[in-house]
Every structure is written in structure tokens, then in C-alpha cells.
Amino acid sequence: MKMFAAIDVGSFDTEIAIYEISEEHGIRKIDHVRRQLTIGRDTYNDGKISLPVMRELIRVLEQFRERMDGYHVEDYRAYAASALREATNSRIILDQIRNATGLQVHTINNSELRFMTHKALALRSSRFDRGTGGRMAVMDVGFGSSQLSLFEDGVLVSTQNLSLGVLRIAEMSSHWKTESRLIPDIEGELMDKELATYRDIYLGGMRVETLIATGESINNMVLRGMKEKPGKMYTAAEFGEFCRRISHMTEEEIAEFCDISGAYARVMIPSAVLYEKVLELTGAGEVWVGGVTLCDGIAADYAEEQKLVRFRHDFADDALSAAGNMSVRYKGDRKHIAAVEKAAMAVFDILQEKYGLNSRSRLLLRLAAILHDCGKYVSITRETLSSYQIIMSTELIGISHLEREIVANVVRYNTRDFVYDEIHLESDLSQYDGLAKGKSEIVLEIAKLAAILRLANAVDRSHRQKLKDLEVRLEDGTLVMETSCEENLTLEQFSMEQKAEFFEEIYGIQPVLQRKRR
Template sequence: MAIRLFAAIDVGSFELELGIYEISPKTGIRKIDHVRHVIALGRDTYKNGKIRYELVDEMCKVIEDFADIMQSYKVTGYRAYATSALREAKNSQIVLDQIRVRTGIEVQIISNSEQRFISYKAIASKDAEFNKIIQKGTAIVDVGFGSMQVSLFDKDALISTQNLMLGVLRIREMMGDMQVNTQMQNTLIEEMVDNELNTFRKVYLRDREIKNLIGIGESILYLSRESHGGKPVEWITAEEFINFYEKIKFMSLDQIQDRFGVNAEYAALLVPAAIIFKRVLELTGAEMFWIPGIRLCDSIAAEYAEEARTVKFHHDFSEDILAASRNMAKRYKCHGPHTVCMEKYVLGIFDSMKKYHGMGKRERLLLQIAAILHACGKFISMRKPSESAYSIIMSTEIIGLSHMEREIIANVVRYNGLEFDYNRVQLNEELFRNTKGELSHEDITILIAKLTAILRLANSMDRSHKQKLSDSRMNVKEGKLVVTTSYEGDMTLEAISFNQKADFFEEIFGIRPVLRQKRRLS
């Protein structure tokens, strides 16, 4: 396969960045050029909720220069992603339209969970180190300008991931109006960080041992290099980093500028970043700190390379999404055996109906997650579990899923227990406009209806929660989905429920489900 030239653009909260990459099956992903421009978009968003025209104008000029660089390299593909500054800006659609009209570059706003997931893919592209380190308790700490993400691994499995509003630019803006000296400001930042992290510890770190920390984000690249006298470094002990912090916290802004070779704006962000990493190290008790040197542009290139099948990753990312979903179901006390059974049934129905439903691998994953989480609402309300489940899913980030995908799952779970109304499917219009992809509102509604029909039918097959049909086989014959079981006991409850759900299934797919009990000859 020929070498591909790919461009990645990061429209971040504090800077615009362009990366040019050479991607091939033989050499993998290799960065050949890198351009950055500091522009504090997040300062406007976090303070005023909108981005000023002057900054939009500056941004368009820089991206226009990026487009010229891309053309000079004759790139064959590009992706431009915007993160929290545009995600949270009230005028984001106007800004995106200005960029498109003035530069020809289409910028997509990605959700926080998508952003962190592709960064995670870039780490995983370093196969040898990544697979070795996550065999023991590991936390990935991704400190950005708008927020930070903490993801926990144990024995190769993603346990949980949480987003905390502790981005370094956001913290700096919160501190901006306080008339205090540097030492007091650092103390206030520590208290702010501790408040969030202590809650995280109580909920997610109980009885969990963290041996290693993986640090990503722009600021850690500067901090790690200077902690070893300006030399690039990938591994630091917790003790070395904490000792380094004790030195940097007493530096003036001018000293930080000189030491790190950055401007005053960037220098003001490095101490808050160091405080965050230092407190996470102390909180988790991690012994080693790995800095793989990942920027968001690297992550965008990794995502593109995987989807184009130019580079093959050995880590199963879909399993991470499922593992996070299962841990979420466990947190809300979902019935384990029933949930396992539901996963089996929905996938069996989906795979049997491949020729008829027109859905693919991604939709299969969304259906599986819906099956895992379908009963989480009972933790809040036994009376209105469907509405409660919708609220839980929409309030919980699931790493690797877009806002729209999470909304699809939430609606499927919601309509598992409510009458389906094509005209009242809830879709957040702002998220719908920002999401990647080109599906219309009607397309999304039909997809939700299809997944709901499968989930309902699968749920009816274990109505008693006794897994009576665990040996069932499914196939389509003569316009019917025939579900056959050898269960010899009474399955009246399942049969009644199955017939009730069959009507909606037939309405959606034009195929009638039939339940058959195959009895043994005596």
C-alpha cells in the first residue's frame, strides 16, 4: 500500500495546531511537520460564553495558512477537530461557518469522550509500552486547557473514566480576578484540585491500587522535559516529579518563561498543570509516571490510520467501551445474569437479521451497550425506570461514544419500557448539529426504532430473569424470525411477553418473530 500524507488540525482552547503525517503499513505513523499558533479561545468561552470576532478573524487567518501548508505537502486527507472552547461557545455554529467559508476547511466539534478516546488510541499505538504498563493498576491522566480526564485500567481492562472541570486555562481564568500573591494562589489551586479529586477517590478509587500514571496533554510535555534538565524523558518516578514541583512552585513568571522557553500566557498555565499532576500522584500513590509524548494531532492521525486500516492496533478498543458500560451497569446494581443473557439475545437477533436491518458494526455495538444498561433506571425509580435510565445515560460520559451515540442508546433504553412515538424521540438539536456524520433527524429516529425493536424482543425472552431460553437458536425462515429453544419447563411468561413485543418488531422490519419450544421425544 502507498504512503499516505495526512494533515491533522486541532482547534484547541489555547492554541491552533497543524500536524503533517506520513502513514504507511511498513513504518506506521511518522510526523514530518508541526506548526502551532497560540490563541486563547477558551479565555473568551469560559469567561463570556462566546468567542469574539477579533479572535474568529485571527483563527481564520491561521487556518488559511494551515490550508496553504497542507496544499504544499499535497496531503491526501485531513481532519480538523475542535474541543471544549468551541464545544461550550454559544456562537460555535457561526464560528464554524466562518472557518468553512473563509478557509475551505471543515472543522468538526468532537465530544469530550471522543477527544479522550482518540488520545487513548494514540497511546495504545505505542503497543509494547502500553500493553505492558496496563497489566498493573494504571491511570491515564489527560490534562487539557478546558478539563482533565482520569481513566482507570486494571489487568488490561478499562474500569472507568471521568471528566473533571480542572483544565489549566479554566483554573487560571478562575484565579484571574483574585488579588493574592503567588504562594497563596498555588494554595488556592491545590484546594480546588483536592476538592474534585477527593470526590473522585471516594467513588472510584476505593480498594483500587494504582501503580502507574500515564500523563498526556501539552503541559506535561514541557514539565517532563524540564524536570530532567531540558532532556526529553518518557519515564519519571513520582518522587522525582514531586521534587521538581517543589522547585517550580517558587519560580516567578519571568523565571518560568526563561526556564521553559514559553511566552507569559503559557508560563502562567504550567504551575496549575504541575499542581494537578502532583496531587494525582499523591492521591493515587502511583510509583511511576510515563509520558508518551502525545498531542491531540497525534491522536487524530492515529484515529485516521486505524479507520483507513493503514495501521493495525493490537488493543481491542470496542472492548474498552463495553467494559466501561458494564462497570456503569454494576454501579447501578443491574441484575448480572439477566444482563449477560440480554447481551447474548440482542446480538443473536442482530446477527440473524443482517440481511434485513441494514445496520453495521457500530450499530451492533450501540445495541449491545443498550442491553447492558437497559435496567439501570431501576436504581433511581422502580416506578419510572425508563425515564430514569434515560437521565442516567445522558448524564454519564462513556468513553469512545459521541454525544449523539449516547443519545441514541438513551432513547433505545427509554423506549424499551415506553410506547414508541416517532414524533417525540428526544434529540438534543445542538448536539445533533455538532456531531460527526451526516445522518438526518429522520435517519436517527429510524435507527432508534430498529434498535428498540430488537432490545424489546430480547428482553421478552428473559421476562422471568431465569434465563430459560439460554440455549435458543435464531434464524430467518419464510419471512419469520424463528427463535427455537429446547427448554422443557414452563415458559408461559416469556411466550406472552414475546408475542406482545412481536408486533412492533414486525412493524419495523416486516418480519414476524415466532417462539418455538422444541420438546424432546420421550
């Protein structure tokens, strides 16, 4: 059994949860403490965190450190989301925290945060997997932003971050010169445009069966206000009526109903309005309130990393499915993509063991193969740069931001010259726990995967899938790619020769394309 602490430095409050984690009993929460601290108010209004708020944050984290010592915590993870990540003085704040408390707080981007929430849902109940067996949506309402994810037949179809953080909206509405009773309707108008854009691009005519509602605000409304246990299931009519009831309460009434502070009650009104809007948007027939927190997600992520729990849900499939839907949205050539992916996997599997590639690298290469031509939708002449920009601008839940950068760069250097010193990484590598690689190793991984993608693309240069029976093997220092195809392979042979030099530079192996002997 391992004692583990999860710390969430949020926009509105900072919390710690202590867990017992074991392979036999899974994850058991034994303590949970929350301290209200509106870091987001500073960041969203002024762009930086003030000195008084920094001092209060350090004081709270010192108390958390003492609590960890009292439980003899063996390991921990501490994450901060948008309020600290977006602050112009975030690096200074993180350094001050480390010096004062000894705690290493890592900033986390949106897709990584939501991925952890999905993991917590998957562990909380089999309902997550049952829900994803049909059409399901997960609405995670946050203080800085919100996330709407769609699942169909058990895999993720799409996920989109929405600039509808309820603290941001509450701060904005506090400056409106209007009657307080009109504010919920005006907040609804603010949300309508962004949700309509989401509907037109991602939802279309799709209607979901189950809406999973997550986020601190819904937990307070249901678990504290209604005194329900996690896992409460509502009909759409019940949930809609409940949200309308909350949105038309005064802040004082909400504070009493949910047993929360007046400041916290302020964000409940836009939260209730947003959940009701999403219920209407998706047409869900039922709503499940999972009752998970980011701390639960941090613990689930850690337990998986330590191989103490296993998920029935395949999150790698989610990333691949979302990438496939991206490719469709950007009019990718499906048959060509399938041929490139198949060839890339055949080459990868031959090289994997000898050249230090792992299953995670394989997933990233598959994603790169699926997305390698999405940029043609924007510009045929600047395809790889456009593909890079599309990938970097689109969230893929199931991989980290750093892994998304690897995929984007593999695609970017699919056709352009690979210049090692030119590779730019946005990710702060110091923010990744247990990362055993520096920038040079990551650049080398990008080069290895790009070299394979180039070969795989070359063998379908004509986009006619001539090499349906392609076989790959290593033979006397040569990578032999063999086919019985009797069609003209001039384009494929020429393209292979063009890509061979870079592949040989990376792997020390000469690739050749040849016909099988009769």
C-alpha cells in the same frame, strides 16, 4: 503514502501537524506548528468569542491552509474542543472560518477528544498495552477540563471528566486577592474536593501501578523544560518532586525553563499542582509521559478509519467494560443482563446481513443490553427515562457522542411506545466527517435495535434465566426462538406477544417463542 493534516483549535493555542501515513510505515510526523491564541479566555469569562479573537483565528487558519498546500496535503481533519464548542456564537465562528479559509472545523465533545488521545498513546508505544495489563490510570490535563481514566487487566474500568481545566483555574486565580506564593496551595484546595469525590465514587481503595500523564502542559514541562524525549518514565518520587519544583517557580522562571511565553507559563502552575495531586490520589509507583498531542490522536483516528493502521488494544472492549462497571454501580441484575445480552446477540446475528446492520450496530446493541436497567437505581416507575438520563450523563470512551445517543434512545424505548417524531438528537450531524446517514436513518437504526432489545428482554421476563439453551433461526418469514426449558413460560410467552407487533413492524417478521419437540 498519504499526506494528512491534523488541526486542533484549542482553548489556549491552535496547532497543525502534517503527517505521512502509509500501511507499510505507519504514521510519521513531518511538521508541527503552534500559534498561541487564548480562545478559552473569551469563552470562559464572557461566554462568547470576541471579534478580534475570531479575526486572529481566521488569520492563523489561513496560514495553516497555505502550509497544507505547500505539503500537497490530500486530506485533513480539523477539530475544536470546549472553548469553541461552548461559545454562544460558535456556529457563526465556524461559518466565518469556512467562508474565509475553506476549512471545515468540527466541534468535538470531551469523550471523543480523550478517545483520540488514547489512540495516540496506543500507537506511540507498547507501554500503553503493557501498562493496561495491570492497574493503570491516564490523566489527561486540558485547558478547559481534565480526564482521569482507570484501566485494569487491559480494559477500561471507568473514565470521568473533571472540571479542572488549567486555563479555567489560572483565570480564576488571577482574580484572587492574595500573595502569589500562596496561589499553588489555594489551587490545590480547589482541586481536593473534586478529586475526593472522584476517589469515593470511582477509585475506592484501588491503587494503580502506572500513571500515564498527557496534555500540552506536561509535554512542555518534560519535553521542552527537561529536554526529554517522548516516553520518559519517572519513579513516583521523581515525578512528584518535579511537579513541586514547577509549582513553586515564578511565571518568569517557568517561561525561561520551558522556553514558553509568560501567558503559557501561567497555566503550568495549576498543571503541576494537579498532576501531583493525581499522583498522590492514585498511589502510582511510576509515571510515563507519552508526549502525545491531540493532533497525534486525530492522525491515529484517521489512519484507523482508512485502515492504514491497526491497534493491538481493543477499544470496543473498553466501552463494554466501562458499561459493565456502570451497571454494577447502578445495581443492575447481572444474571438478567447477561441473559438479555446473549439473546439480543443471537437475534442480531440472524438479522444482521439481511437488514443492513453492521459490527458497530452490534456493539451499540450490546451496550444497550448491559445498561438497559440502570435507571431502576433512580426510579423503578420511570426506569427507561432514568436510564436514558444516566447514559447521556456518563461518558463512554470508545463510542462517539452520537453513538451514545443511539444507545440511550434504544434503552429509552425498550418499554415505552416508539414515536418516530419524538426522537431528539443533541448531536449536530454536520459535525461528523463521512457520516452517510441523516436523522431519519439514525432513528430507523434506533428502532431496529430497540425492537431486538425488547424481544431479548421478553425472553427473561421473569428474571429467572429459564431459556439457557435458547436457539434462534429464521424459518418461512418467522423468527423462531426455541428452547427445551420445561418450566412454566407464561410470563415469557405473554411478554413476547406484547413485543411482537413492534418487531414485525420494523422487520416484517413475526417472532415466536416455542419449546423444542421431543
